[in-house]
Amino acid sequence: MQALKIFLVEDDPFFGEAIKFHLTLNPDYDIKLFQTGKECLEKLYLKPDIICLDFGLPDISGDMLLKKILQVNNTIAVIMISGQEDIEVAVNCLKAGAKDYLVKNNNTKDLLWNSIIKIRETLSLQNQVEELKEKLEQKFSFENTIIGQSDAIKDVFKKIEKAIQSNITVSISGETGTGKEVVAKAIHYNSERKNKPFVAVNMAAIPRDLVESEFFGHEKGAFTGADNRTIGKFEQAEGGTIFLDEIAELDLSLQSKLLRVLQEREVTRIGGTTKIKLNVRLIIATHKDLRQEVLKGNFREDLYYRVIGLPVELPPLRDRGNDVLLLTKHFIDLFTKENKMKAIGLTKSAQAKLLKYSFPGNVRELKSVIDLACVMCDDQQISEENLTFNSLKETDFFLSESKTLKEYTSEIIIHFLKQNKNDVLKTAKQLDIGKSTIYNLIQSVQLKNIP
Numbered sequence: 001m002q003a004l005k006i007f008l009v010e011d012d013p014f015f016g017e018a019i020k021f022h023l024t025l026n027p028d029y030d031i032k033l034f035q036t037g038k039e040c041l042e043k044l045y046l047k048p049d050i051i052c053l054d055f056g057l058p059d060i061s062g063d064m065l066l067k068k069i070l071q072v073n074n075t076i077a078v079i080m081i082s083g084q085e086d087i088e089v090a091v092n093c094l095k096a097g098a099k100d101y102l103v104k105n106n107n108t109k110d111l112l113w114n115s116i117i118k119i120r121e122t123l124s125l126q127n128q129v130e131e132l133k134e135k136l137e138q139k140f141s142f143e144n145t146i147i148g149q150s151d152a153i154k155d156v157f158k159k160i161e162k163a164i165q166s167n168i169t170v171s172i173s174g175e176t177g178t179g180k181e182v183v184a185k186a187i188h189y190n191s192e193r194k195n196k197p198f199v200a201v202n203m204a205a206i207p208r209d210l211v212e213s214e215f216f217g218h219e220k221g222a223f224t225g226a227d228n229r230t231i232g233k234f235e236q237a238e239g240g241t242i243f244l245d246e247i248a249e250l251d252l253s254l255q256s257k258l259l260r261v262l263q264e265r266e267v268t269r270i271g272g273t274t275k276i277k278l279n280v281r282l283i284i285a286t287h288k289d290l291r292q293e294v295l296k297g298n299f300r301e302d303l304y305y306r307v308i309g310l311p312v313e314l315p316p317l318r319d320r321g322n323d324v325l326l327l328t329k330h331f332i333d334l335f336t337k338e339n340k341m342k343a344i345g346l347t348k349s350a351q352a353k354l355l356k357y358s359f360p361g362n363v364r365e366l367k368s369v370i371d372l373a374c375v376m377c378d379d380q381q382i383s384e385e386n387l388t389f390n391s392l393k394e395t396d397f398f399l400s401e402s403k404t405l406k407e408y409t410s411e412i413i414i415h416f417l418k419q420n421k422n423d424v425l426k427t428a429k430q431l432d433i434g435k436s437t438i439y440n441l442i443q444s445v446q447l448k449n450i451p
């Protein structure tokens with residue numbers, strides 16, 4: 001941990017030395033003592049974290065020095081120490097930006113000790129928040145999130161670039177697991193709103209009766225069980241972005257309420273009367289074709305035009321060609337880094353297997369396949385055998401290989417033959433084929449295998 005830089009500005013040498021001696025008991029404090037305001041101002045380039053300032057200095061008044069310090073650097077925490085017990089002076093100093101106001105007496109050194117500890121905790125929390133914000137921005141920077149070079153994904157990049165430059169509503173469509181939420185976050189964290197909240201609401205995950213209150217909040221007593229006032233997601237997202245995922249799942253009565261909020265840009269909490277102005281960017285997502293939903297009468301046409309904004313269609317992974325391998329490398333790097341493992345490679349046959357598979361669960365499925373492969377592989381190499389596809393649509397994978405119908409038929413027969421421990425009669429009955437078909441197949445396979 002870096003030493004905390006503290007300036008003590010105190011014209012009474014005896015009092016100044018006593019305080020300095022007391023604070024030096026903490027070896028983490030780097031303390032400099034000055035007797036005038038001028039010396040303190042001249043040394044501000046040393047960037048102190050905290051300045052403990054005597055109010056009654058000979059060359060400049062405490063409140064003026066406080067003002068000058070904060071003009072130079074308003075992140076410095078200033079603690080005023082004064083002989084005056086005048087409340088008005090104290091209040092004015094705190095209003096002007098001092099972090100604390102202590103009266104000089106026998107307890108001053110202990111009060112100062114505690115005040116510095118509190119300020120240090122706050123500074124450390126502020127640093128952590130800044131670091132986390134930076135990490136979040138890096139996490140959702142383009143290079144780190146939307147990985148790919150295929151034409152299909154390049155088109156998405158172009159649209160995201162446009163979305164970032166304005167506040168336009170964005171509607172993201174794509175199959176499950178294609179990264180709709182990842183794209184929504186990338187837009188938010190690269191836009192001017194990045195320091196404000198990103199609030200995601202998944203329509204499919206909220207019970208129908210609760211959606212309205214989730215969206216708009218409620219006042220205490222608005223309905224049975226509303227024991228406290230609750231702020232809705234729209235208010236939570238003030239200044240930032242609200243991401244409405246699976247918007248097609250919203251029922252028609254709520255669609256009209258949502259439309260009103262979007263048109264008027266204000267919400268009223270359930271049970272309340274005050275209209276609350278909103279400054280929130282809207283991003284929506286759906287895996288359904290919203291136009292079709294309008295035609296079927298499941299989605300209001302007027303809401304459709306309100307939310308469609310800039311449409312971004314995310315391609316399924318199977319249409320992204322070699323992006324599968326780029327994403328694989330990215331997920332391997334991520335997994336090995338997170339688990340402090342050595343670098344892991346990918347054999348040629350494993351690459352071929354990945355390129356052949358259709359990934360019905362898209363990027364989400366690829367990530368889970370690769371995470372497992374990183375755990376299962378030997379000798380820092382992921383081989384074909386380490387790639388397990390657990391997709392519910394296994395036929396997709398089976399059919400993605402280019403084989404003749406005869407070859408597919410043979411594979412199916414051999415599969416069931418093995419399952420039935422080579423019992424030809426049982427297999428013939430199960431597949432509803434003649435036993436001679438199976439014998440012919442066995443013979444041809446045996447002939448093929450004779451060198």
Ligand SMILES: Nc1ncnc2c1ncn2[C@@H]1O[C@H](COP(=O)(O)OP(=O)(O)OP(=O)(O)O)[C@@H](O)[C@H]1O
Binds near residue numbers: 145
């Ligand atoms: N471009 C990407 N880079 C890294 N990870 C990604 C990317 N796209 C998707 N993922 C991974 O896939 C998972 C699913 O992504 P996301 O939740 O954004 O998909 P979705 O399209 O919103 O899915 P659903 O429709 O099921 O909500 C994420 O948790 C993330 O691990």
